[in-house]
Amino acid sequence: MQSPDCLPGSTGAASSWGPRGRESITVDSGFTGSIAIPEEWANRLDLQYAGIQPFELANRQIVEFPTYLGPVRFGRTTRLFEFIVTGEALLEMEFFEKIGATFTLNCKSGRVLIEGELAAA
Numbered sequence: 001m002q003s004p005d006c007l008p009g010s011t012g013a014a015s016s017w018g019p020r021g022r023e024s025i026t027v028d029s030g031f032t033g034s035i036a037i038p039e040e041w042a043n044r045l046d047l048q049y050a051g052i053q054p055f056e057l058a059n060r061q062i063v064e065f066p067t068y069l070g071p072v073r074f075g076r077t078t079r080l081f082e083f084i085v086t087g088e089a090l091l092e093m094e095f096f097e098k099i100g101a102t103f104t105l106n107c108k109s110g111r112v113l114i115e116g117e118l119a120a121a
Helices: 039-044 094-097
Strands: 011-018 019-029 035-037 048-054 062-074 079-087 088-091 101-106 111-116
Touching: 035 039, 048 079, 079 094, 088 094, 088 111, 094 101
Parallel strands: 019 088, 035 079
Antiparallel strands: 011 019, 035 088, 048 062, 062 079, 101 111
16 A cells, blocks of 8 residues: 555565665565565575466566565464565565555655554564
């Protein structure tokens, strides 16, 4: 979810501390590929190959990426999600809906609010 003062394609960022220090992922309202990660991250995760899937870019170009399935843990809950390895760290907005949480980006203040299962875990 975004506030009405945001333009389509708005982004926010989430970050956490990982084994290699602070790691960030961009939450992109125009991205629809579940979770995109750099190859370095993919090599550290337990991902299973799921096949090739087409994706439409913002410029309407269709590209194909290999997709992988892997667990995502938040709180005490673990769910299976689709990953693509693209060189960027992107998270689709629908991710939050899938985990029962809401993501609100206030473009005027630059503040991000995450509420629901993810935030309460």
